[in-house]
Amino acid sequence: MNTIIFHSQDIEIARNISRGCSGEIESRKSHIRIHTNQLVDLTTYREEYKLDLNYLPNYFDFSGTSLYISDMDSTLINIECIDEIADFANIKSQIADITERAMDGELNFDLALIERVGLLEGLNVEVLERVYKDRLQINPGGKELINFLKSKSIKIGLVSGGFTYFTEQLSKDSGLDYSLANTLSIKDEKLTGKINGPIVNATAKADFVLELCEINSVSTDSVIVAGDGANDLEMMDIAGLSVAYHAKPKVIKQANVVINYAGLDKIMDFFDD
Ligand SMILES: [Mg+2]
Incomplete structure (x- = not known):
């Protein structure tokens, strides 16, 4: 049946x-x-x-899961942060085009990120706060999902090929347990156009899933991972259950569960209560 x-x-x-x-x-x-x-x-x-x-999915035990790991941009939140930052440099369409192709899996993620961040050189850091305060919203049903996961004592990890400024603020404001993203290099209150440290790409996202499984002493088979872009495919591949949320065609094709129309709260429908 x-x-x-x-x-x-x-x-x-x-x-x-x-x-x-x-x-x-x-x-x-x-x-x-x-x-x-x-x-x-x-x-x-x-x-x-x-x-x-x-x-x-009869192969996944929803009552036995204790870790939910989500991509940030266009999955947990409504925007691609880098596109909105670029708006303050009047290059949103140029950057958004590269973002779109990177998320579709047409471009090498690292090179596409380096190129886009380079174009942001010289922007004042205050634009980050403006993007966070004025433009960034949790996607529909996201707050309900977060509260639900917390009520089930399921830990929440946020992982992003975007930037720590946003993952850390959002984790703090929403009470999430773990986060990982790229660190924008800043000098004299301006973006230098560079990234500090290693790039959080598809492999780094998957490594983060493995690391959180180890920290929590759980098997990857028991983890739920949600994403929307090509750089989420590696982490989705190793998780017990993968969710494609309003995702790119490649991601929809690979995911165990697909949400294309409704909100993130629909993930709660799988739990038996
Ligand atoms: Mg995304």
């Missing part, structure tokens, strides 16, 4: 899908479950109804 998590309360659509796979409907507080013996192609339904459906 398979269970389809229908991340919506639209009972009519759920009934349609259920009829198509001779399923049985079970209403839950936040969503509807469809139990069926058949395997159906969820991609077609996602596109037809513009809503989220996933199989309940």
Whole structure:
């Protein structure tokens, strides 16, 4: 028996899908479950109804997870911070184009980051605060998800190919447990256009997952990882459960769970309560 998590309360659509796979409907507080013996192609339904459906992964023990690790930009938060910083140098479209291609996996991450950070040279550091205060928001359902994970004593790690200024502020303000990102080099209150220390790329993100598993003495099989870009694929690959959140096509293709339309709170639907 398979269970389809229908991340919506639209009972009519759920009934349609259920009829198509001779399923049985079970209403839950936040969503509807469809139990069926058949395997159906969820991609077609996602596109037809513009809503989220996933199989309940029977290989993953949601009650046994104690670590949730999320990418930051465009996953936990609504923006790509580097694009917004670039706006203050009037080069947002130029930078955003490189970001987009890097996240699609078309460009080498390190080179694309070095190039973009180089273009920010000379900007006053106060723009970082303006981006954080005026533009950065947690994505819909993110606060509910964070509170839920905390209520389950699940530790939360934030990892980003972006910058420590944002991961550290956000971790502090939201009470997250761990964070890792790139450190922007600053001299005389201005960005130097360089990064201090090693670049947090796809491999560094995966290493961070391994490190947090070791610190918490848990297996990677029990970890949930969420991301949206090509630089999240390595860490998603080693996690017990990977979530693609409003993600790039390559990421959607590899992820165990796909959320394309609704908010981050839909991740809570998989937990059995
Ligand atoms: Mg991202």
